[in-house]
Amino acid sequence: MKTVIYLDVLLLVNFLIAYFLLLATGLLTAQAAQFRRMILGSVLAAASALILFAPELSYPAQVAYKLLTAAVIVGAVFGMHSVRRYLAAVLWYAALNILLAGLAVLAILRTGTPLIQTGNLTVYLRVSPVLLLILAAVCCGGVWLILRFSGGGTSHEQAVGVQFELCCTTVCLRAVLDTGCHLRDPVTCLPVLLISWTAAKSRLPAPVNGYLASWFEGNRPDRPPEGANLRLIPCATAAQNTLLPGFAVDAIGLITDNGVVELGRTTVAFSPQPFHTTEYEALYGPDFL
Structure with a gap:
């Protein structure tokens, strides 16, 4: 008995599954990727499944291919600004893929479907594509629920100290996660x-x-202050799209008990609105630290 594989269905299903798994990876590592990066990563993940049709490679080559594709996909989506967070994202993405494969195998055992085609550590399971997508959504939703009710995905507004130099002046502020x-x-x-x-x-x-x-x-000064490098930062909100004035700085540092740790971030932007609290003066996103 042979399995007929429809290439368009294979690519589309893997694209959508990868999107769900990358969303879950971002939740687990507190990273939020831009939509175009998510699309790029999903396309790369779908293309990597084509190894199923290639001649059988040696086992070390198969493992190396899996590790390499996972590293490339995660790097394309979340970047590699922090080595520790990048490696964590690669491991979580791989773990979620294994979890999804386990759920699909469980579904096969429960339904008695006998057809499984494997090649180069890639598995093609004869189950409904809709079922595979539902299982991928279950993985992503399960991660969200765990983080939601465990408090892992919420901000407790614990302020951290940040420091940077602007116009030859050292500026120290308190910032919280948003x-x-x-x-x-x-x-x-x-x-x-x-x-x-x-x-x-x-x-x-x-x-x-x-x-x-x-x-x-409402004015637009011709020149920024002496010693400052102007940046215009696009900002999209529910109310409007605007440009915020900002400045490039040499480095932004995190103030810790052991000194200042440079974060590799080099831009600050300013908003005219207050934060309705005196506990902090700045906000950073989940992929900032």
């Missing part, structure tokens, strides 16, 4: 620290305050 903050520098594509100008103006140098005051009054 899971909805996904601002990125269009030049470096790195996450941005969002600062409330109203809350932080007393700690900023006078030239920066003068420039921001003019900006938020």
Whole structure:
């Protein structure tokens, strides 16, 4: 008995499954990827399933292929700004793939379907594509529920100290995690620290305050303050799309008991709105630290 594999169905199902698993990976590692990166990673994951049709490779080559494709897919989606978080994402993505395969095998055992085709550590199971998608959604939903009720996916608004240098002045602020903050520098594509100008103006140098005051009054100064490198940060909210003024800085550091740890983030943006609290002056997204 032979199994007929429809290539278009194989690619589409693997694309959608990968999207669910990458969503779950992002939840587990507190990372939020842009939609186009999610699409790219899902396309790469779907294409990697074509190894099923290739001549049988040696076992070490099969393992190396699986590890390499997982590393490429995760790197394409979440980037490699933090080695520890990148490796964690690779391991979680691999673990979720194994979990999904286990659920599919369990479904086969319960339904008595005898046809399983394997090749190069890739498994084709003769079950409904809809069932596979439901199982992938179950994996993603299960991760979300666990994090939701365990408190792992929520922010407790515990402020951390951040430090950077702007116009030859060292600025120290308090920042908290905001899971909805996904601002990125269009030049470096790195996450941005969002600062409330109203809350932080007393700690900023006078030239920066003068420039921001003019900006938020509706003017557009011709030149940024001396020694500052202007960045315009796109910001999309439910109310509007706008550009926030920001500045490139040499480095943003996390203030710890053992000193300042550089985060590799190099841009700060300013918002005219206050945060309705005096406990912090800045927000960072889940992929910032």
